[in-house]
Amino acid sequence: MRYLPHTDDDISTMLRVTGADSINDFFTVVPEELRRPSEMALPDALTEWELNDRMAALSNANTGATDFLSFMGAGSYDHHIPETVPFLAGRSEFATSYTPYQPELSQGTLQAMYEYQTLVARLTGMEIANASMYDGASALAEAILMALRITKKNTVAVSAAVHPFYRQVVRTYVEPTGCSVLELPVLESGRTDLSTLASSANCAVAALQSPNLFGCVEDLPTAARIIHDQGGLLAASFTEPVAFGLYRPPGDDGADVACGEGQSLGIPRSFGGPGVGIFCTRSRYVRSMPGRLVGKTRDRSGKRGFVLTLATREQHIRRERATSNICTNSSLCALSSAVYLASLGGSGLRRLAKLNYDKTEYLKRNLSEAGWTMPFTSPTFNEFVARVPRGDAEEVHRGLREKGILAGVPLGRWYPDLRDCLLLCVTETATREDMDRLVSEVRS
Amino acid sequence: MSERVGTQGLLFNEPLLWERGSRGRSGMSLPRADVEPAPVYEDLIGNGPDIPDLSEPEVVRHYTRLSQWNFGIDSNMYPLGSCTMKYNPKTNEKQAARSGFAGAHPLLPSELSQGALQLMAELEQYLAEITGLDAATLQPAAGAQGELTGMLIMHAWFKHHDDRRSKIIVPDTAHGTNPASAALCGYRAVPAASGPDGILETAVIDRLMDDETAGIMITNPNTLGFFEENIKAIAQTVHRHGGLVYCDGANMNALMGIVDLAAAGVDILHLNLHKTFSTPHGGGGPGSGPVLVRKKLEPFLPVPRVIPDGKGWRLSDDFPLSIGKIHAFQGNFGVMVKAYSYIRSMGADLKRASQLAVLNANYLKERLKGVLHLPYDRPCMHECVFTDALQQPHGITTLEMAKRLMDYGFHPPTVYFPLVVKGALMMEPTETESRDDIDRFVEALEAVAKEAAESPELLREAPHVCKTERLDETEAARNPRLTG
Numbered sequence: 020m021r022y023l024p025h026t027d028d029d030i031s032t033m034l035r036v037t038g039a040d041s042i043n044d045f046f047t048v049v050p051e052e053l054r055r056p057s058e059m060a061l062p063d064a065l066t067e068w069e070l071n072d073r074m075a076a077l078s079n080a081n082t083g084a085t086d087f088l089s090f091m092g093a094g095s096y097d098h099h100i101p102e103t104v105p106f107l108a109g110r111s112e113f114a115t116s117y118t119p120y121q122p123e124l125s126q127g128t129l130q131a132m133y134e135y136q137t138l139v140a141r142l143t144g145m146e147i148a149n150a151s152m153y154d155g156a157s158a159l160a161e162a163i164l165m166a167l168r169i170t171k172k173n174t175v176a177v178s179a180a181v182h183p184f185y186r187q188v189v190r191t192y193v194e195p196t197g198c199s200v201l202e203l204p205v206l207e208s209g210r211t212d213l214s215t216l217a218s219s220a221n222c223a224v225a226a227l228q229s230p231n232l233f234g235c236v237e238d239l240p241t242a243a244r245i246i247h248d249q250g251g252l253l254a255a256s257f258t259e260p261v262a263f264g265l266y267r268p269p270g271d272d273g274a275d276v277a278c279g280e281g282q283s284l285g286i287p288r289s290f291g292g293p294g295v296g297i298f299c300t301r302s303r304y305v306r307s308m309p310g311r312l313v314g315k316t317r318d319r320s321g322k323r324g325f326v327l328t329l330a331t332r333e334q335h336i337r338r339e340r341a342t343s344n345i346c347t348n349s350s351l352c353a354l355s356s357a358v359y360l361a362s363l364g365g366s367g368l369r370r371l372a373k374l375n376y377d378k379t380e381y382l383k384r385n386l387s388e389a390g391w392t393m394p395f396t397s398p399t400f401n402e403f404v405a406r407v408p409r410g411d412a413e414e415v416h417r418g419l420r421e422k423g424i425l426a427g428v429p430l431g432r433w434y435p436d437l438r439d440c441l442l443l444c445v446t447e448t449a450t451r452e453d454m455d456r457l458v459s460e461v462r463s
Numbered sequence: 464m465s466e467r468v469g470t471q472g473l474l475f476n477e478p479l480l481w482e483r484g485s486r487g488r489s490g491m492s493l494p495r496a497d498v499e500p501a502p503v504y505e506d507l508i509g510n511g512p513d514i515p516d517l518s519e520p521e522v523v524r525h526y527t528r529l530s531q532w533n534f535g536i537d538s539n540m541y542p543l544g545s546c547t548m549k550y551n552p553k554t555n556e557k558q559a560a561r562s563g564f565a566g567a568h569p570l571l572p573s574e575l576s577q578g579a580l581q582l583m584a585e586l587e588q589y590l591a592e593i594t595g596l597d598a599a600t601l602q603p604a605a606g607a608q609g610e611l612t613g614m615l616i617m618h619a620w621f622k623h624h625d626d627r628r629s630k631i632i633v634p635d636t637a638h639g640t641n642p643a644s645a646a647l648c649g650y651r652a653v654p655a656a657s658g659p660d661g662i663l664e665t666a667v668i669d670r671l672m673d674d675e676t677a678g679i680m681i682t683n684p685n686t687l688g689f690f691e692e693n694i695k696a697i698a699q700t701v702h703r704h705g706g707l708v709y710c711d712g713a714n715m716n717a718l719m720g721i722v723d724l725a726a727a728g729v730d731i732l733h734l735n736l737h738k739t740f741s742t743p744h745g746g747g748g749p750g751s752g753p754v755l756v757r758k759k760l761e762p763f764l765p766v767p768r769v770i771p772d773g774k775g776w777r778l779s780d781d782f783p784l785s786i787g788k789i790h791a792f793q794g795n796f797g798v799m800v801k802a803y804s805y806i807r808s809m810g811a812d813l814k815r816a817s818q819l820a821v822l823n824a825n826y827l828k829e830r831l832k833g834v835l836h837l838p839y840d841r842p843c844m845h846e847c848v849f850t851d852a853l854q855q856p857h858g859i860t861t862l863e864m865a866k867r868l869m870d871y872g873f874h875p876p877t878v879y880f881p882l883v884v885k886g887a888l889m890m891e892p893t894e895t896e897s898r899d900d901i902d903r904f905v906e907a908l909e910a911v912a913k914e915a916a917e918s919p920e921l922l923r924e925a926p927h928v929c930k931t932e933r934l935d936e937t938e939a940a941r942n943p944r945l946t947g
């Protein structure tokens with residue numbers, strides 16, 4: 020096997036040094052009854068070339084990834100990724116290193132993570148950020164646990180317009196705490212109904228997503244005012260950070276935590292992962308926040324350098340009293356998103372966001388003309404809900420699939436009231452012709 | 464001694480990203496505007512984030528220079544104990560980047576994502592076969608999230624049986640994530656001391672286990688690199704009290720094809736694909752931490768699960784006892800593709816990988832005995848733990864030796880862990896290091912030990928050839944500057 024360097028000669032020399040007769044001698048500590056009675060039943064090893072064939076076959080069986088015109092979003096987005104992103108993040112000095120425990124040998128990762136923290140803090144309008152979480156869902160769950168620790172209250176309010184999968188993850192994480200989860204309903208406009216929030220004094224946190232699952236931009240300033248009056252925090256989740264190239268970021272609207280998924284920033288969809296959980300907050304919560312932090316410092320000669328810092332919040336020092344159990348995070352994806360943002364630049368992000376917006380408005384307009392309706396009136400970013408004129412959205416979706424189009428995500432699975440609705444997404448990758456094709460199929 | 468591999472190369476200084484660039488530059492090709500501009504809602508519009516504008520060559524130079532300040536496995540041996548820094552095969556990267564995998568939307572209808580679903584189903588089967596357990600979830604994004612998943616499964620199991628338990632036994636050799644994960648589930652960690660041989664003694668667990676205790680979290684091989692020989696008897700005690708046995712399987716690299724963990728009495732186990740199964744660690748992730756369970760716990764696994772469906776596969780949420788979701792979608796699929804490629808490339812050689820990992824660790828242990836102090840002189844599994852006791856008389860500590868090793872071109876071992884050993888240096892060579900490379904590492908440590916006695920100031924001032932000298936961590940923590 021080409022990954023294993025040992026020759027028979029090496030093995031016998033090494034055994035001689037250890038005083039063992041055979042490698043099996045090292046395993047005599049394993050009691051007989053714990054040994055495997057037979058060899059592992061695994062398929063025979065493949066050569067590199069056979070592996071290529073096998074993997075090509077599996078990859079080609081994912082026809083949905085390659086053979087369709089897709090308008091799917093709902094937490095995973097198709098954006099152009101410049102070649103520089105996989106090329107630079109793939110450099111093996113970055114890719115094959117461990118968590119930067121020894122800073123003098125890891126300044127590359129450390130400076131890149133410091134820059135990532137800065138870029139995402141600026142993107143979300145917050146003061147500080149950690150070096151990443153697993154994904155947007157666990158970032159929201161950890162934000163909620165942080166709010167429970169800070170406020171010592173025992174209820175959390177989560178908008179029904181937060182991605183249903185994120186809400187499920189929140190429920191999983193909150194379950195052992197015994198705290199109750201209050202669901203805030205959705206208004207006709209597609210925004211969250213904040214009316215019950217004002218009367219829930221025990222609420223540690225209001226969790227809203229903006230743009231929300233329906234693509235609608237939430238009224239975060241009002242939510243912030245109400246929850247702050249109750250002594251709680253506002254956690255603003257997001258699945259599409261490109262929106263902050265156009266819309267005001269959550270930090271400017273009073274959010275205490277901005278947390279979400281960064282997959283849109285130069286990371287392929289990869290069937291849902293890996294992505295990167297972005298976690299940003301206010302400086303005053305630095306010692307309560309979960310996750311690794313990279314901080315700026317100096318070396319003995321006074322030169323600028325970077326280290327992992329405030330590790331006393333973390334599990335390897337504080338063990339069961341840690342602010343979180345997270346250890347390995349999503350560093351290389353965070354690096355990818357930093358390379359992406361660096362490539363795009365502030366000016367490019369603005370233009371890209373507007374392009375996403377303009378194209379979405381184009382599709383909305385043309386679908387309306389074709390007889391579809393838009394049930395929600397609030398401004399959106401690159402996603403919107405469309406109601407099909409007749410019948411069930413699943414059926415319409417299936418019909419369009421026959422024509423080679425993935426017409427977004429049917430919403431009935433998550434919202435029975437929206438059985439006749441599709442969630443459609445348009446990014447810069449969709450051309451006018453692509454959208455015209457969808458509209459003409461809808462017309463026919 | 465052979466020529467030292469660590470040397471001084473040409474490294475470039477490189478400013479922070481926003482100290483470069485100029486407003487109006489662009490490093491990304493944007494699609495043409497092929498639709499009319501649409502009016503916006505002015506009261507919602509922001510100013511756009513303050514991110515520098517750079518050209519493509521500037522971006523490439525910036526990150527290339529940063530990468531040159533980093534040390535990876537491709538640079539040299541990286542014997543970081545407990546981290547299994549084995550070679551990361553290049554073909555795995557190519558496989559994960561195939562458009563059918565990388566381009567797959569997570570909510571694709573199952574008919575259109577059969578390749579991904581089949582890969583996941585097969586990977587689950589392989590991992591079950593390798594560990595001896597019955598069923599798997601691939602959803603957790605790292606080892607610690609696997610631990611949390613395992614703890615939630617325990618919690619759900621007891622709740623289902625109307626049994627409230629408040630404590631869990633965690634040995635002193637456990638990784639810090641273990642007690643932190645238990646605490647997230649509301650369990651109080653009860654420490655258990657390992658015995659004079661560095662392993663758990665049955666009598667200790669007999670004393671600690673009771674009907675209020677949910678079970679034990681045991682790392683096997685443990686963080687001293689020893690096989691927990693009494694695991695079966697310990698499991699029997701835990702089971703007698705109605706408890707469950709959780710095994711931290713992050714060190715599975717010692718055991719593949721050799722040990723049946725179900726026969727050892729393990730009920731729940733997590734693996735780190737980013738260790739044992741060769742996926743790159745990426746400077747701190749992304750990883751993947753699958754959890755395996757015995758049959759009786761299968762109903763509690765996270766949803767969605769991949770299930771057979773006629774001639775193919777589909778995702779199902781129809782498991783009413785499930786703990787729910789732990790990741791937004793199906794977990795870190797891209798990492799799964801790499802681990803799958805590795806398993807298919809290795810086949811039966813996985814067993815040989817474990818054997819050679821153990822041979823390498825024992826060889827390293829024998830060669831270094833006497834150079835460094837070996838607190839437990841007995842055969843080890845995949846890693847071995849030394850201390851600085853022989854260097855203390857010269858006023859030299861583990862940290863100083865670690866820093867000096869960098870000048871010789873090696874990544875230091877894990878230091879000051881496990882906590883049960885004072886001044887620990889924990890070394891895990893892995894099977895992909897050749898005898899020659901281990902020999903060079905030994906020579907480097909011999910030279911460092913000699914310097915510790917003869918010219919200790921060289922160590923106190925180390926490292927000398929890295930991008931920076933030793934960094935002020937106290938200052939960083941006193942006045943945290945996390946953004947620029």
Ligand SMILES: Cc1ncc(COP(=O)(O)O)c(C=O)c1O
Nearest residue numbers: 346347545605606607638640713
């Ligand atoms: C023994 C052990 N358990 C658990 C973990 C946690 O794994 P992760 O970093 O993937 O969360 C690690 C590694 O950090 C480990 O070495």
